[in-house]
Amino acid sequence: MRVALVLTTAAALILTACGTSDDSTGPESGDGAEGAFPVEVTDKYGTVTIEEQPERIVTVGFNDQDFVLALGRIPVGTREYMGFDYRNRPWAQEQLDGQEIPEVGGLEVNAEQVAALGPDLILGTYSVLEPDQYDTLSQIAPMVGDLEAGDGTSTPSWQEQLAAIGDAMGARAEAEQLRADVEQDFRDAVEANPQFEGRTAAVALHMDDGSFYILEAGDPRNRFFSDLGFATPAVTGEVGPERYDLLDQENLIVVGATAETLADDELFQSLDVVSSDRTVYLGEFGTTAPAALGFASPLSLPYLIGAALPSLAAASDDDPATVVPAVEE
Template sequence: MGMPRLRPIFVTTLALATVSALVACGSDDDSTTSVAEGDGAFPVTVEHAYGSTTIAAAPGRVVTIGFNDLDFVLALGSTPVATREFTGYDYRQRPWADRYPEAAQLPEVGGMELDFEKLAEAAPDLLVGTYSLLEEDDYETVSSIAPTVGELRGSGGGPASWEDQLTTIGRSLGKSNEAQQLLESVRADFADATAANPQFAGRTAAVAMVLDGGFYILEADDPRNRFFTDLGFVTPAEVGAVGPERLDLLDQQNLIVLGATKEQLTADPLFAALDVVKNDRTVYLGEFGTDAPAALGFASPLSLPYLLDVTVPALAAATDEDPATVVPAIG
């Protein structure tokens, strides 16, 4: 069997591991994320980018084939029998999932590419891949192994929200009530953070990923950017690749950088000269492969509360309009 090809629909979470995994936003598919109504009883039918999948009975052997689906399944109280590697980060030791030690021993069915043979050997009765980046023909291959909850997309063809992922996965597992309670809990965490920091609302913040020779400002529908817009920040009008000659695009009310440390970046005099840097309105999430950028990439009901805990103090310091305030380090 062949290996799956990644579809270039947006800047993928794989770039958290290697900047060469960056892919452009290029899908014209406007399919929306939706699920059939129901109360968690089976059979249940869920809709996704490739059509619909009917799950006849409560699954007993779940395999997660998306890049962050493992967190959702664990958060809903289920343990899959195998999973897909989150490439470039020691995801087995991620601090936001330390309550699930059993998940650290799960066999893997691939990383950047799925291994169809290992997938079949896991004998799944349900595959969960709401964030899998598979081409449609690869979806057909995996769905021939077991019923598959395929990729979810937002209204513009980009990735679906974590809320849609959670709702869909909850129904697929027969755990709609648990999913709704968890959704409300995470939303409450965001509400607490914004209530404590009303200055976040309406501030333009560039969420920029470090690339070789430049940066990439994340689009509004990228899950990593959504974390900050959910806190009230606004995405700049110009997004995408930023070369050395256009560092001015980073000079917004706030700048949030993932992929390098403050020391590494401010060694460049052009970067250090930006007002957003000089006035300490910049938050540095750290190098790829460390916890904060990875938590941002997972964008799950487990990683988001963790990320609020570790980033909100720095965001608060960076938005207080006092250049004398030192923004605390993250990680």
């Protein structure tokens, strides 16, 4: 099911990247001195030693590029983010500064293309690589692969990714400051909207066959909302029309559809959470807000807070007369 949920409808990719509730300081590393090498970073395959300051970084994770950009560097190669015009994502334009980054594969990473770029560091902290793929890439350059999640779920938090990437790049201080800044964005949003606290919200992917999938508490896309104070429903997973009642929570966040998409679904429209206008539609897969949720990076998360907060606030004020605005793009 995890692999299936990585691939969205219409062959678009939605990342199960990272949330914001983890308080860990990140993976094991060296002595922590800024820019001091060698450093050691631990991923799920073991510990990799990076001997010198990397100059040519290739990102083979689905969202690692954003982390490198946020720390002030532009990778020399990157993995394609499928199903979304990621080159024009609004949250990274300043960091990209108009530069095009060569691609080294999409669903599958092309090791030959990686090697041709002459990297001295390969980052894939959320890459979902098979062990043989990891081994192949690690023979090209020091490779930081998929990380173990500190909370026991299947994917690391964005803080864990940021700590690992910051250490590998020799940018620990910058990574720690960036973490503090993004976490402050979440605290500010929570402080401005105390009504979020404890409200049960189903974060539901709208699938190709018309069913929904309510995201589990440990799914990083769900963590975005739980870190704003929302609670996860007791029952999650696939929801067909016969169990649409599971969507009928205090709030509903639909990912992969618009209000217009579901306007003719009479059963869906009959739900109280829909008819009372307590539903937020993030938009179709391949559009900006769902992609920002999927990237779950220090660049995309603040962007999504700004885009989604007005809609979430209106949907949670318990006033049926309030019209919930569309999520901003």
